[in-house]
Amino acid sequence: MTTVRPFRALRYDPARVDLSRVLAPPYDVIAADERHHLYDRDPHNAVRLELTRNVADEATTDYTAVRETLDSWRESGVLTLDDAPALYGLRQPFVAPDGSRGTREGFFGLLRLEDYERRIVRPHERTLAGPKADRLKVLRAARSNLSPVFLLYEDREDRLPRHLAPAFGAPIARASDATGEMQLSRIGDPEVTAAVAEFMADRPVVIADGHHRYETALAYRDACRIHSGDDGPHEWILAYFANAYAPGSLLLPIHRLILKGAPPTENAWRERLHGWEQRRVEVEGADAIPKILRAELEPLADRHAFAADDASGQLRIFSRPRTAEDDLTVRIIHREVIDGVFGLDEEAVREGAIAYPKSAGQTARDLRAGHGSVALYLNALTPQDVFRVTAAGEVLPQKSTFFHPKLPTGLVFRLLESS
Numbered sequence: 001m002t003t004v005r006p007f008r009a010l011r012y013d014p015a016r017v018d019l020s021r022v023l024a025p026p027y028d029v030i031a032a033d034e035r036h037h038l039y040d041r042d043p044h045n046a047v048r049l050e051l052t053r054n055v056a057d058e059a060t061t062d063y064t065a066v067r068e069t070l071d072s073w074r075e076s077g078v079l080t081l082d083d084a085p086a087l088y089g090l091r092q093p094f095v096a097p098d099g100s101r102g103t104r105e106g107f108f109g110l111l112r113l114e115d116y117e118r119r120i121v122r123p124h125e126r127t128l129a130g131p132k133a134d135r136l137k138v139l140r141a142a143r144s145n146l147s148p149v150f151l152l153y154e155d156r157e158d159r160l161p162r163h164l165a166p167a168f169g170a171p172i173a174r175a176s177d178a179t180g181e182m183q184l185s186r187i188g189d190p191e192v193t194a195a196v197a198e199f200m201a202d203r204p205v206v207i208a209d210g211h212h213r214y215e216t217a218l219a220y221r222d223a224c225r226i227h228s229g230d231d232g233p234h235e236w237i238l239a240y241f242a243n244a245y246a247p248g249s250l251l252l253p254i255h256r257l258i259l260k261g262a263p264p265t266e267n268a269w270r271e272r273l274h275g276w277e278q279r280r281v282e283v284e285g286a287d288a289i290p291k292i293l294r295a296e297l298e299p300l301a302d303r304h305a306f307a308a309d310d311a312s313g314q315l316r317i318f319s320r321p322r323t324a325e326d327d328l329t330v331r332i333i334h335r336e337v338i339d340g341v342f343g344l345d346e347e348a349v350r351e352g353a354i355a356y357p358k359s360a361g362q363t364a365r366d367l368r369a370g371h372g373s374v375a376l377y378l379n380a381l382t383p384q385d386v387f388r389v390t391a392a393g394e395v396l397p398q399k400s401t402f403f404h405p406k407l408p409t410g411l412v413f414r415l416l417e418s419s
Contacts, residue, residue, distance in 0.1 A: 002120055003112035004241070006193050010070075010144070010413040011173065016078050017044050019175040023408040026147060026209065027051055028131070037337040044078050046410035047311035049146050050138070051373055058134060060309075063141035070142060078271040083419055086188035087196060088412055089168045090240070093180030094405035096250060097359050098290055101179075104249055104405065105161045106242035107187065107196070108148060108412050110419060111205070113214075113221050113237055121151075122206045122390035124406055125398075135216040145238035146416040147216075149210035150407050151246040153203045154387055160199050161243060167192045173411070182410055206390050208403040213237075233416040244383040250404045251383065255363055256333070256376040257355040261342050263374050264404070272341045273318065281315045285381065286364035289315070293360055293377055300379065304329045306337065307377040311368045328385060330378060330400050351414075356399040 012019055021042040024030065027050040030038065035055070038047040049066050052058050073079040095101055114120040156159075168185035175182050181393055187193060217237045224234035224405050242249050269278065279295055283289065289309065296317050304326070305319035326332070336342050344353045348355070355372065357363040362372040363375045382399045389396055 002203055002205055002224070004109045004112075004197050004239075005112075005236075006083050006188070007085050007110045007238070007414055007419040008082045009088060009108070010074075010079050010081050010415050010418070012410065013077055013080050014173050016076075017042070019173055019410070022046055022369075023175055024050065026406055026409060029406060032135045046146070046408075049142065049413075050409060052077070057158040063138045066138060066146075067144075070144060070415075071350055074202045079413070081415070082186070084188060085193075086186045087193050089164060089185040089187050090182060090355065090411065091168075091297070092182045092248075092405060092407075094248075095179045096252070096404065097361070098294065102248045102250065104242060105165070105246065106240055107164060108238065109196070110236040111149070111151065111239040113217055114220065115233055116229045119391070119393070120204050121214070122204055122392050123211050123214075124206055124209055124386060124396045126209070126395055127211045128189050131212045132219070133217050136214055136219060139216055139220050143414070143416045146211075147210070147213060147253075147310050147409045148238045148240040148407065148412070149214045149217075150208045150240050150242070150247065150403065151205040152208050152383070152386070152403075153200065153205050153241055154245065154383070155203070155243040158243055160204050161174060161196065161246060163199075163416065169405065171356060175408075175411075178405070179405070180409075182411075200233065200241070204391070206244070206386055208242075209407065210362060228289065233419050236419065238412070238414040244386065247415075249383075251386070251401050252358065252404050253378040253380040254356050254358055254399045254402060257357055257363055257367065257372040258336065258338070258342055258344070258347070258353070258374040258376070259355055259372050260353040261373060261417045263312075264341055268341060269308075269316065273336065276318045276320045279317050283309070283313055286368050287361065289364040290361045296326070297377060297379060301382070304332055306333055309364060309367060309375040310373065311364075312358060317321050328381070328397065328400070332383070333378065334397065338352065342374075358402060380397065399419070 005294050012022055024038050024045055024047040032055045035051055035053055038045050039053050049070055052061055092108055095408045142291040167187045167189055171184050173184040223232045281292055292315060297305060300319045303319045303321055335368040360377050367375050
C-alpha cells in the first residue's frame, strides 16, 4: 500500500523574503550559467541549498555548507518550522507550449519509501550513478529533503482534488512567475489528512520527476537501518502528489529531429512503412506547425501516428491502427521509422544522430534554419500508457514524455529530525 502522512514543513517566512525571488527550478534542469543568476537573484534563493555556484566545485564539495545555511536561515527567521504536522496543497497555474493555460492542483506530504520490487512506487526511467552519488552527499550533509519527489496517482474521476479543495483554506504563501500566482495552503484537519491517506493507500504511484532523489533516499534509508532499524525518519521522503488524469496534469511529447541523413524520397517512405496510411498537409511556414499538429495529429491519439516535416512546404501525416498487443508508439517510431526508414540504429542514436526537442514550433524553426533534415512530431503518451508500462515493471523509452509544469524548489522543505 502507498503510505502517506502529514509532516512539519520548514518554510520561508513570507514576511522576511519575497517567495517569488527565492524559489528555484529543480536542480537537474538548472544550466551552469543559470546557477550564477539564481545565486545573485536573492541571498536566500533555494539554489544555495541544492547546487554549488560553480559546476567544477561539485566534485570536491561535501555540501556541509548546506546544513550550515539551513541552520543560519532558521536562526535569522528566514525559515520557520511549522508547529504541527499537515499536508500542503498547491495550486500552480501554467502556460502550455501551445499557449493554452491551466492549473495543476496537488499536495505535499511524506511518502514511506518502498523498494521498486514491491510495485507500490514505480519508476518510469532509468537513473545514472553520478547524480545519485552527488545527491547522497547533499542528503547526508543536510539531513533534509530539499526538493520533493513528484509522484502521479490514478484517479480517473478526479475525486481526491475535489475532496481536498474545501480544505485548502486561505493560502499561507503565494509566489508569482510569468504564468501567474501559485498558492500554497496548509491542510491540517486530521479528518481530511486521514481521508487522504486512506484514499492513497489503495493506489500505486509513478515517479514523474525525481528518480535520482528517490533512489538516493533508498540508499540512505538502507544505510541508516544498520544502526537505527526500520522505524525512523529515514523511512520517509518528501513528495508531491498529483492526479495523472486531472486536466491540469499535462504530459507533453518530446519530438525527434533527425540530424544525420537526407530526407527520404517518396518511394522510400512508401516502401519502408508498410501498413501506414499517409496524407499530406500544406504548410505555409514554421509558425503554422503547432496549429496543424493540433488539428491533424492530436485527433489520431487512438492510433499510432506521427508527422514528418522536411521543410518542403508539406507535412506528411502517418498513422496506423493500434492493436491490444501493440508496443508504445514511441518505440514503434524508433524501430520502424528512425531505424527502418532512416537506417539509424541504437548505436547511431546514442552517438547523437537525433535530437530530442520539446517545442514543435521551435523545432520547425530550427529545421528551416538548417539544423537537421527531418523533424518527427509525436503525440504525447497518455496516463494509461504510463501506468500500463510501469505496472508491468518496465520503463518508458528514453525521452518519451515530460511533465509540465516543473515543480519549483523552495515551497516546502523537510527536516528529517523534525518530521
